[in-house]
Amino acid sequence: MERRIYLDNSATTHTDAEVLQKMLPYFSEVYGNGSSQHFFGREALVAIDEARERVAKAIGAKPTEIYFTSGGTESDNWAIKGAAHALRAKGDHIITTAIEHPAVIQTCKKLEKEGFKVTYLPVTEEGFVTAKQVEEAITDKTILISVMSANNEVGTIEPIREIGEVAKAHKILFHTDAVQAVGNVPVDVVKDNIDMLSMSAHKFYGPKGVGVLYKRNGVRIERFMDGGEQERNMRASTLNTPGIVGMGYAIEKAVRDMEKNNAHIASLRDYFVKEVLANISDVRYNGTTDTSRRLASNANFSFEYIEGESILMSLDLAGIAVSSGSACSSGSLEPSYVLLSLGVPIELAHGSIRFSFGKDNTMEETEYTLKKLYEVVARLREMSPLFKKFEGEQKYV
Ligand SMILES: *Cc1c(COP(=O)(O)O)cnc(C)c1O
Numbered sequence: 001m002e003r004r005i006y007l008d009n010s011a012t013t014h015t016d017a018e019v020l021q022k023m024l025p026y027f028s029e030v031y032g033n034g035s036s037q038h039f040f041g042r043e044a045l046v047a048i049d050e051a052r053e054r055v056a057k058a059i060g061a062k063p064t065e066i067y068f069t070s071g072g073t074e075s076d077n078w079a080i081k082g083a084a085h086a087l088r089a090k091g092d093h094i095i096t097t098a099i100e101h102p103a104v105i106q107t108c109k110k111l112e113k114e115g116f117k118v119t120y121l122p123v124t125e126e127g128f129v130t131a132k133q134v135e136e137a138i139t140d141k142t143i144l145i146s147v148m149s150a151n152n153e154v155g156t157i158e159p160i161r162e163i164g165e166v167a168k169a170h171k172i173l174f175h176t177d178a179v180q181a182v183g184n185v186p187v188d189v190v191k192d193n194i195d196m197l198s199m200s201a202h203k204f205y206g207p208k209g210v211g212v213l214y215k216r217n218g219v220r221i222e223r224f225m226d227g228g229e230q231e232r233n234m235r236a237s238t239l240n241t242p243g244i245v246g247m248g249y250a251i252e253k254a255v256r257d258m259e260k261n262n263a264h265i266a267s268l269r270d271y272f273v274k275e276v277l278a279n280i281s282d283v284r285y286n287g288t289t290d291t292s293r294r295l296a297s298n299a300n301f302s303f304e305y306i307e308g309e310s311i312l313m314s315l316d317l318a319g320i321a322v323s324s325g326s327a328c329s330s331g332s333l334e335p336s337y338v339l340l341s342l343g344v345p346i347e348l349a350h351g352s353i354r355f356s357f358g359k360d361n362t363m364e365e366t367e368y369t370l371k372k373l374y375e376v377v378a379r380l381r382e383m384s385p386l387f388k389k390f391e392g393e394q395k396y397v
Pocket residue numbers: 010011070071072073074076101103148150151152177178179180200201203209211
C-alpha cells in the first residue's frame with residue numbers, strides 16, 4: 001500500500017512518541033506493584049501519584065478524586081451502575097440521551113432489566129440536548145443524569161455547564177462521558193458542576209487500556225470490582241503503572257497544546273468540509289455547522305445512493321482509514337442510531353462516513369483524501385441502481 005492516511009482519530013489515536021518514552025521504564029526497571037511496601041513498589045506508587053496529579057490538574061479536580069480504570073467503558077459502567085446501585089433506596093430513574101456511546105446506552109439497558117427506569121432524551125437535528133429538556137424530565141425518583149460532553153460520531157459538544165447547573169439545583173448526581181472532550185475542549189469539573197466524569201487515555205494520544213473515573217469527593221457510589229484495596233478501596237486490581245504514567249503525560253501535553261492542535265485540525269477539517277460540499281452532489285453534512293459547538297476533528301457526511309461500508313472499503317484500499325457509523329451485527333448492517341436520532345433518513349444513514357482528523361494529519365493528506373473520495377463516490381454511484389435513475393443529470397463532478 002503506497003499511502004497510509006489515518007482519519008479515524010475519534011476511534012483511537014497513536015501513542016505520542018514523547019509519552020511512550022516516559023512509559024518505557026515502567027515496563028522494565030520500575031516494575032514494582034504500586035501496593036507493595038518495599039522500594040520497588042514505592043517507586044511505582046510515586047509515578048502513579050504524579051500521574052494522578054497531572055490528570056487532576058487537567059480537569060480542575062483534586063488528586064483524591066481521580067480513580068484509574070481500564071478505559072472509558074469501565075468508567076462509564078462504574079459511574080452509572082455504581083450510582084444506581086448506591087442510590088436505589090432514593091429512586092430508580094435515570095436521565096440520559098439517545099446519542100450516548102454504547103458504554104452508556106448498554107449500561108442503562110442493563111439497569112432497565114434490573115428494574116430502573118431510563119429516559120433517553122431525543123436530540124435536535126444538529127445533535128444537541130438542552131438543559132431545559134433535562135430539567136423537564138426530572139421526577140422525584142430521578143437519581144442520576146448522564147449526558148456526554150461531546151459525541152463520538154458527529155462531534156457535537158453538549159451544554160454540559162447548563163446541565164450541571166440543573167442537576168445541582170435539583171440535587172441530582174451528574175455524570176458525563178467526556179471521553180471525546182478531554183484533551184480536545186476545555187473541561188473544568190468545578191465550573192461545570194460535574195460529579196462524575198469518564199475519560200480514556202487512547203483518545204488523546206495516550207496508551208490504550210487505561211482511563212479515569214473522576215468522582216467528586218463526597219459522592220457515594222458502589223465499588224465496581226471486588227478484590228484488593230487499590231484506589232482507596234474503590235477499584236480492585238493491580239494498577240497499570242506504565243499506562244497510568246502515559247495517561248498523565250498525555251493529558252498534560254494535550255491540554256498544553258490544545259489551542260495549537262485545534263487550530264491546525266480545524267483548518268484541515270474546515271477545508272475538507274468546504275471542498276466535499278462544493279464538489280460532490282447529494283451529500284449531507286451531519287451534525288452542527290456551528291464550529292464553536294463541534295469538535296475540531298469531526299466531519300460526518302451522508303452520501304446519497306451509496307453505502308457507507310462500500311465507501312469505507314474503497315478508501316481502505318486506497319490507504320485511507322475512516323469510519324462508518326454502521327455496526328455490523330449478525331451479517332446485516334444496522335445504520336447508526338446516532339444519525340437516526342438526528343433525524344437522518346435511514347437510507348442516508350446507511351451512506352455515512354466519519355472523517356476524524358488528528359494533530360499529525362497534513363494538508364497534503366487532506367488533498368489526497370479529497371481526490372480519492374471524489375473518485376470513489378463517482379465510481380460507486382456509477383454502479384448504484386439507485387443512482388442510475390438520475391442518469392443524464394450531473395450528479396457529481
Ligand atoms: C471511545 C469512547 C468510549 C470508550 O472508551 P474505551 O477506553 O475505548 O473503553 C466511551 N465513550 C466515548 C464517547 C468514546 O468515544
